[in-house]
Amino acid sequence: MLKQGKPKNARAKRALDKRAPHEHENPKMTLFVPGNKTTNITKLAVKDLAILKKPLCMKFTQKNDIHPFEDPSSLEFFANKNDTSLLVLTLHQKKRPHCLTFVRTFDYKILDMLEFYIVPETFREMQQFKNKKATEGAKPMIAFHGSIFESPNETKYTLAKSLLLDFFKGQDASGVDVEGLNSFISISAEEEEEGQSAPQIHLRVFRILTKRSGQKLPRIEVEETGPRIDFRLGRERFAEADMMKDAMKKPKTSEPRTKKNIDTDIMGDKVGKIHVGKQDLSTMQTRKMKGLKRSRGESVEEATVVEEDEGSVSEEEPPTPKKGRF
Numbered sequence: 001m002l003k004q005g006k007p008k009n010a011r012a013k014r015a016l017d018k019r020a021p022h023e024h025e026n027p028k029m030t031l032f033v034p035g036n037k038t039t040n041i042t043k044l045a046v047k048d049l050a051i052l053k054k055p056l057c058m059k060f061t062q063k064n065d066i067h068p069f070e071d072p073s074s075l076e077f078f079a080n081k082n083d084t085s086l087l088v089l090t091l092h093q094k095k096r097p098h099c100l101t102f103v104r105t106f107d108y109k110i111l112d113m114l115e116f117y118i119v120p121e122t123f124r125e126m127q128q129f130k131n132k133k134a135t136e137g138a139k140p141m142i143a144f145h146g147s148i149f150e151s152p153n154e155t156k157y158t159l160a161k162s163l164l165l166d167f168f169k170g171q172d173a174s175g176v177d178v179e180g181l182n183s184f185i186s187i188s189a190e191e192e193e194e195g196q197s198a199p200q201i202h203l204r205v206f207r208i209l210t211k212r213s214g215q216k217l218p219r220i221e222v223e224e225t226g227p228r229i230d231f232r233l234g235r236e237r238f239a240e241a242d243m244m245k246d247a248m249k250k251p252k253t254s255e256p257r258t259k260k261n262i263d264t265d266i267m268g269d270k271v272g273k274i275h276v277g278k279q280d281l282s283t284m285q286t287r288k289m290k291g292l293k294r295s296r297g298e299s300v301e302e303a304t305v306v307e308e309d310e311g312s313v314s315e316e317e318p319p320t321p322k323k324g325r326f
Helices: 010-019 040-053 073-082 156-168 241-247 300-311
Strands: 030-034 057-059 086-091 099-106 109-118 141-145 183-189 201-211 219-224 229-237 262-264 270-272
Touching (some): 040 057, 040 086, 040 099, 040 109, 040 156, 073 099, 099 156, 141 156
Parallel strands (some): 030 086, 141 183
Antiparallel strands (some): 099 109, 183 201, 201 219, 201 229, 262 270
């Protein structure tokens, strides 16, 4: 790891502050690193993926003897030196032909990685599609087709979905401009079957066309612009539980502050709880009655005795009827 010394001037200080953790992180940069041996297919695939990723990418041209699953220290050094969160390593071996290794880092340490093997028979580069391409740097729409990506357990396909989402995500946007939605990425895979080989991942890129329909809403059509890549999945390395927990941690200031004892029910109404202190019932005002009054010089005990005597009526003497007006 590179040593982080004290900045010598204002420019170096701004560079260190830019690398420091922020409440709202910068968009993830991707570094394309060629391995010791590559092929023309991997070069063309990296070229097209870099076009889709622009301007959030960097490319190395010199080959590097790197084996990420045996010794990832070189990738960690490149990630720290170039301040990149994602790396794509291109390799070609007899056991692993046309391999793209997607690597994700946290705090310039390897978090997880996965190997994608390109199927050369179905590969078509972007130049083979003779049509207009999507706007460079536009935020694409991404769709995953197949329940294999939605497994509750951690599998290669769920890891592939997470890595591809981070790769094509681009910059965070607070709003959406409909006219800017002109790129669509479709990633699909079939269901797993017993006794059959693992399903391939099909990557397709389309341009969205809006045409007149004679109504208020336009008619939407898609046109494939490339690249067209089919992947087979290879070796994987899942993230450690403690490291993933630290990577997913959010600062307290990023979450909106909630008021105590205030909630919203199912109907959307605001409901609150009020905590009342201990009440003194001896001073509570009751209903006023003449029979409960006492005279000015009479004590409380004498008043209660008089009230009890007045309230008890003997059986021998019937109560006198009350006089009324007719």
